[in-house]
Amino acid sequence: MKIKSSYMNGKDNKVDLTELSFHSDECGYYLTAKYRVEDEHSVSELNFPKIRLRINPNYVAIRQEGDMWLETAVDIGFGYARLEPDSNNVYFTATVLEEKVQEMTMDEIEKKLGYKVKIVNK
Numbered sequence: 001m002k003i004k005s006s007y008m009n010g011k012d013n014k015v016d017l018t019e020l021s022f023h024s025d026e027c028g029y030y031l032t033a034k035y036r037v038e039d040e041h042s043v044s045e046l047n048f049p050k051i052r053l054r055i056n057p058n059y060v061a062i063r064q065e066g067d068m069w070l071e072t073a074v075d076i077g078f079g080y081a082r083l084e085p086d087s088n089n090v091y092f093t094a095t096v097l098e099e100k101v102q103e104m105t106m107d108e109i110e111k112k113l114g115y116k117v118k119i120v121n122k
Contacts (some may be wrong), residue, residue, distance in 0.1 A: 014038040018045075029053040054078035062092065 019034040035046040056077030065071045072091040073080040083091045
């Protein structure tokens with residue numbers, strides 16, 4: 001299908017996002033988007049049923065810059081995107097779901113630390 005250049009955001013065009021949804025399958029993560037585009041010649045609907053998102057489910061990075069977190073951003077696989085605070089001025093939360101305990105002998109502890117340990121109290 002050939003798309004006329006009038007579908008672009010021209011200065012006289014009116015473009016409205018009318019639907020946006022998120023979905024996933026075994027191959028990845030996607031958005032579905034519909035736009036209503038009105039130009040001097042027509043009113044059209046653009047439907048994008050499967051816009052692939054480059055989200056990496058095994059990666060997350062948080063970047064904070066400036067005093068008082070003037071800019072907080074997250075990268076989930078496709079580059080940093082700025083985070084906006086919610087109504088409580090919270091940019092993100094991190095919750096410990098489970099604390100892991102590692103059982104070790106005194107020899108294992110000393111080997112890991114690289115020096116001798118003397119236990120004086122529990």
